[in-house]
Amino acid sequence: MIENRKTQLLKKTGLRLLGFLFTMLILSIVVFCFARWAPGDPLQSFYGDAVESMTSEELGAARSRLGLDAPLHVQYAKWVTNALGGNFGLSLKYKKAAMDVVTPLIGNTLILGVTAYLLVFALATLLAVTCALHEDTWLDHIICKIGTGIYYLPPFWLGVVLVLIFSIHLRWFPSSGAYDIGKAGDILNRIRHMILPLIVMIVSHLWYYAYMIRNKLLDELRQDYVFLAKEKGLTKRQIVWRHCLRNVAPTIVSIMAISIPHVLSGTYIAESVFNYPGIGALSIESAKYHDYNLLMILVLIAGALVVLSSIAAQTINEIIDPRMKETGVSAWQR
Amino acid sequence: MGTILEVKNYSLSFDTPEGEIEAVRDVNFSLNEGEILAIVGESGCGKTVLCKSLLKLLPRNARVKSGKAELCGENITAFSERRMRQLRGKQISMVFQDPLTTLNPTIPIGKQITESIRQHQKISHNKAKAHALELLELVGIDHAADRFNLQPHFFSGGMRQRCVLAIALASHPKVLLADEPTTALDVTVQAKMLDLLLSIRKRTGIAILFVSHDLGVVARIADRVAVMYAGKIVEIGTANEIFYDSRHPYTWGLLGAQPALAMKTGELHSIPGMPPVLLNPPPGDTFAVRNKYALAIDYEEAPPMFQISPTHFAATWLLDPRAPHIDPPIFTKRRREE
Numbered sequence: 311m312i313e314n315r316k317t318q319l320l321k322k323t324g325l326r327l328l329g330f331l332f333t334m335l336i337l338s339i340v341v342f343c344f345a346r347w348a349p350g351d352p353l354q355s356f357y358g359d360a361v362e363s364m365t366s367e368e369l370g371a372a373r374s375r376l377g378l379d380a381p382l383h384v385q386y387a388k389w390v391t392n393a394l395g396g397n398f399g400l401s402l403k404y405k406k407a408a409m410d411v412v413t414p415l416i417g418n419t420l421i422l423g424v425t426a427y428l429l430v431f432a433l434a435t436l437l438a439v440t441c442a443l444h445e446d447t448w449l450d451h452i453i454c455k456i457g458t459g460i461y462y463l464p465p466f467w468l469g470v471v472l473v474l475i476f477s478i479h480l481r482w483f484p485s486s487g488a489y490d491i492g493k494a495g496d497i498l499n500r501i502r503h504m505i506l507p508l509i510v511m512i513v514s515h516l517w518y519y520a521y522m523i524r525n526k527l528l529d530e531l532r533q534d535y536v537f538l539a540k541e542k543g544l545t546k547r548q549i550v551w552r553h554c555l556r557n558v559a560p561t562i563v564s565i566m567a568i569s570i571p572h573v574l575s576g577t578y579i580a581e582s583v584f585n586y587p588g589i590g591a592l593s594i595e596s597a598k599y600h601d602y603n604l605l606m607i608l609v610l611i612a613g614a615l616v617v618l619s620s621i622a623a624q625t626i627n628e629i630i631d632p633r634m635k636e637t638g639v640s641a642w643q644r
Numbered sequence: 645m646g647t648i649l650e651v652k653n654y655s656l657s658f659d660t661p662e663g664e665i666e667a668v669r670d671v672n673f674s675l676n677e678g679e680i681l682a683i684v685g686e687s688g689c690g691k692t693v694l695c696k697s698l699l700k701l702l703p704r705n706a707r708v709k710s711g712k713a714e715l716c717g718e719n720i721t722a723f724s725e726r727r728m729r730q731l732r733g734k735q736i737s738m739v740f741q742d743p744l745t746t747l748n749p750t751i752p753i754g755k756q757i758t759e760s761i762r763q764h765q766k767i768s769h770n771k772a773k774a775h776a777l778e779l780l781e782l783v784g785i786d787h788a789a790d791r792f793n794l795q796p797h798f799f800s801g802g803m804r805q806r807c808v809l810a811i812a813l814a815s816h817p818k819v820l821l822a823d824e825p826t827t828a829l830d831v832t833v834q835a836k837m838l839d840l841l842l843s844i845r846k847r848t849g850i851a852i853l854f855v856s857h858d859l860g861v862v863a864r865i866a867d868r869v870a871v872m873y874a875g876k877i878v879e880i881g882t883a884n885e886i887f888y889d890s891r892h893p894y895t896w897g898l899l900g901a902q903p904a905l906a907m908k909t910g911e912l913h914s915i916p917g918m919p920p921v922l923l924n925p926p927p928g929d930t931f932a933v934r935n936k937y938a939l940a941i942d943y944e945e946a947p948p949m950f951q952i953s954p955t956h957f958a959a960t961w962l963l964d965p966r967a968p969h970i971d972p973p974i975f976t977k978r979r980r981e982e
Contacts, residue, residue, distance in 0.1 A: 334966045533745065534740065537740060538740065538808065538811065541701065541733060542759065542814075543728060543731070543732040543764060543811070544729075553748050631749070631750045633749070633797060
């Protein structure tokens, strides 16, 4: 029985891994094709304005040197073979390996993005529970009103205001960068640089998720089992934390999984307002300048995060609620 | 046999935007130790609301207008939420109608029971588990140890209801409010559930307030029966008095609507009309419009409780000495002759 369960688990993990690779393959094909079909000339990003004074022979020579003149499927095949060997090609704009452009920046983005992500959901859950515990009282009303108001503050404007107040007037926090020069390893220094971007990212996402969780919790509080829980003599807090939140958890985990790109892309605004070196701004640039190789690697990283997190979410949800296990039978076949 | 739960002049209203809904109106009854008192009536007559309000499980717009409920001599109507929590599950607990939705679907059965035990007793996890296993066996779930960690969806409806009962009994309460505990179960399971309740009463001496709309079920289990209509108790007496010597036309109607009885008379009766909406109820007897024996006074003044025997009371003007004599319907007569 145990052996059986083990092989089952292995099989399941294997299948999911296969699904992951397949998804990445499809994603790379789609992004590759769309990037090439989109109007615009990649040589523009390679040579800058010099392109305009080049002759058509020179342009043709440059294209064939960069491998841009081959048919699309040949280009793609070449890209895949290289990518499998760990070579993701040259960034046309930065004129060095795309990998080398991304590596120094991705750490900064991940630290900022993941911290914001975890804080957003932790705070959203806390807020939602507070609202649910005090449903339809002044506290709930005030939280909802303020939450909605703050959610509609434009993040770039908020960023600028925060810089004005906390960097320029109060001089509490630095206004830009990820760390002071020569202090990349200094955690405290990094945290000081992250605080203002974090505030902007949290404020711009928090209420969206808090409100969603709050409403799910209120639905859950109206279930019959809450009567039984009350009848046992449990307090409101115990009911919400032990019973309702547990039952809402699969929803929260699923939302967290699909919102990874949402929150991570939120770094873009923080990165541009606070001049924080990260891959958010890089992604936009790579698309703008037709920097295909850079674009591919960034999209694949984001895609891998999304797919992996949804696999993780499914696994976590099965632990929370075993009814969610895939039985191989759809609802229509039962 | 001492009185354990006494409800006196109990009235409860819901405040709604449309006005005040008088869901429970001037209800009086008492429940003795080890007794099973059944409350019967149509849907919407206030049975469930009465039970939930005793435990204060109603929404905020519910308000006790008058009267009180005394548990072991203490007026629990005046209790704060904090004191109610100490009471719920410990002194008085409740079994609900639909076993499929009353258990938390994601938490294993065993944990739901130990949670209830440990809420009121400071005991170790292992002791609570041992106690929970005993409870599961008490309510007739075999292989309790193997099933301890299963979620409710592994159980059938009847088994889930047994689990709910185990939770309700976890801290040895003195009173059990059973709100249609058998309605959602099929008939064979129903019978087993009733036997289980009777055996638990015998073993633990718990007093049960049994709410049902099914007189067949009530006949099997109740010591005394209270008939409720539109938020009022219209007739109350021992099971014998209600089934063989009922006096209120509404009780006659309910009895006549029993298929088992109809087999004997060859006729299945129904009570015409619908129960009234209790938003500004009309003056007089709310049952008058559906009552073929209604007197003129029924439309003007609500009847008081007339005493028929030391245990038997009914609220109908037919019992007034000035009222015309009316023969009860044929089927109750036959029952009396039997």
